[in-house]
Amino acid sequence: MVAEAASPPPEPIRFALDRGRLAQALADLRQTPALVLPCLAEPQRQALVAAADALPYRQARPVIGGGPNAVHQDFELNFEIPAPSPFHDLTAALGVLVDRALAAMAAPPLSPPIAFNDLIVQRYPVGCGGMTPHRDHLRYRGLVVLVLLQAGGMFYLSDDRQGNGRRDLPARPGDMILMIAPDFAGRAGPRPFHGVDRITARRYSIGIRHDRDRPGA
Secondary structure, eight states: OOOOOOOOOOOOOOBSSOHHHHHHHHHHTTTOSEEEEEOBOHHHHHHHHHHHHTSOOEEOOSEESOGGGOEEEEOEEEOOOOSSSHHHHHHHHHHHHHHHHHHTOSSOSSOSOOOOOEEEEEEEOTTOOEEEEEOOOTTBOSEEEEEEEEEOSEEEEESSTTOTTOEEEOOOTTEEEEEEOTTGGGOSOOOOEEEEEOOSSOEEEEEEEOBTTSTTO
16 A cells, blocks of 8 residues: 655745834834735745635624624635644744844834734625724734735724724735734723725735633733
């Protein structure tokens, strides 16, 4: 009987930035709630798009909350991604890169190691409504990373749930959005209002966060 050949090990994640550029971005986040910078090398982005295409998705809840605090959602998601997967590899590699960037800073806004333990892949089909302005849950701490595999649509910040003071953050495929969360730079309260709309081409977004309420967090 011929033994089956072992599967080749996964290729290491290749980023389009180094720890110095990421350290500067983390320093810049002291002055702004979110910013965009390059993340993935193109071959890595394409491989993750193929992996995202193969995932099953479910429709997001149409409405969360009620009254003036209601958040309207029109997209698809998967937050039960089994390990191992390229998405877990990306999460681990980003954690290492962020730790190295923080270690290179004279006054880091967070204390390594960063424990990214919450992962979600979101798919926005053409013509969907996206998400109205909202704030991330209080259990997400420190830093939120959104990696864009396909960047149809527009991510934006606002002053409130009504979208007043809107500021668009244009991004390209392979970019990532860094957004502050409570505990960043020792601050207790920063939870920026943000949303996604104008879905004129398919959008894939990988959300990577630290959930303080998860066991072992």
